[in-house]
Amino acid sequence: MKVIAINGSPKKEGNTYHAIQLVAEELKNENIEVEIIHVGNQVIRGCLACNACMKNKDGKCIIDNDPVNEVIQKMKEADGILLGSPVHYAAVSGTMKSFLDRAFYAGSGLFRHKVGAAVVAVRRSGGVPTFNQLNNFINYAEMAMPSSNYWNVIHGGAPGEVLQDEEGKQIMRVLGKNMAWLMKTIENGKQAIPAPEREPKTYMSFIRK
């Protein structure tokens, strides 16, 4: 089994990377492969809201000159997806937001029933709203979400400082163990308990005549 971990920090080996690594170590202990993809340092523009992906239904974004489509493919092939972001102004980093909007809009149906979790690195404040923001993508895609023993936020400013946050490190470890367990449980139960069929989406704009 394999997990694709998305690092949404502009820094390659900053605190988000360390948060992901702490989860990854537990996954690897359970023989789950982890590939970290660094998107936070890429040039990724925001969604055009052109709805071409909805019309084409090919799991691709019409913007094809950046890493988004390639990463959607890798996420499609994985059993689990781990989203990591630093907190920028009490929210996910700008590049991560552009990536997630496009990857989940174009690829949403492809991630259904995979296991998905999020981790956040923050110096002081804004961790939980950012965690919630990441979880919104996972929930909308009908993914299965493992939890930890607190919200998945680790604290530190300078790169590597999160490794002094003992409680944060425990949160990441527990998340990694729970994620591995959920992945294996779903994998082993697939044959015995088939997944529910996907319902076509009902859209309402709350306009009454």
Ligand SMILES: Cc1cc2nc3c(=O)[nH]c(=O)nc-3n(C[C@H](O)[C@H](O)[C@H](O)COP(=O)(O)O)c2cc1C
């Ligand atoms: C543009 C920007 C905005 C930030 N906003 C916040 C914030 O709202 N709250 C906070 O506590 N830290 C904030 N920080 C600090 C980072 O969240 C913190 O240093 C984090 O550990 C960085 O993770 P990284 O090393 O993976 O990039 C901000 C940093 C940057 C560069």
